[in-house]
């Protein structure tokens with residue numbers, strides 16, 4: 279599949295929100311952009327499967343979820359890095375903006391679902407995804423950006439400028 283430029287895609291949010299300096303630091307064979315409504319066909323779920331169990335809901339349900347995220351204005355910022363030669367996704371990540379009543383009606387950015395294709399790990403794609411999401415969070419006015427990760431990934435997030443704080447609690451249904 280030939281590379282599809284941003285102006286031919288139906289994007290989750292305006293492409294201008296991706297910081298220009300992060301874009302410029304990527305290898306010219308790669309492109310960073312918002313998630314698009316046709317990214318189910320570009321291997322979005324296969325890259326996410328690097329992170330955890332992914333059940334394929336089919337394209338129609340995937341697109342319905344994309345539309346539900348977009349309907350929640352200024353809340354979901356999913357981004358992808360695409361390999362231009364194949365037009366396939368090689369890295370993904372999301373920041374979700376939570377609006378609070380405390381801190382003067384402050385907002386917090388929650389980074390979620392970071393994954394880099396196994397063949398592309400160790401080439402700073404994860405770093406670029408985190409840099410872009412953090413800037414989107416800060417540009418949205420968030421007073422902090424947070425995430426949960428395994429002990430194994432702590433050094434990676436430290437390299438991205440994050441520090442360990444407190445603990446995660448979870449209760450699975």
Ligand code: ACO
Nearest residue numbers: 329391392393394399400401402403404405427433434437
């Ligand atoms: N231990 C130590 N250092 C690490 C590790 C690690 N596990 N992973 C990356 N780093 C370092 C790199 O060496 C590099 O350091 P340098 O700048 O000194 O060279 C720096 O962190 C940046 O690394 P990247 O090359 O950007 O890392 P990569 O592109 O491989 O992405 C990621 C890292 C996202 C963890 C990737 O390996 C991956 O997809 N893993 C499987 C899925 C996963 O665990 N995702 C994160 C879940 S947490 C969440 O989603 C909030």
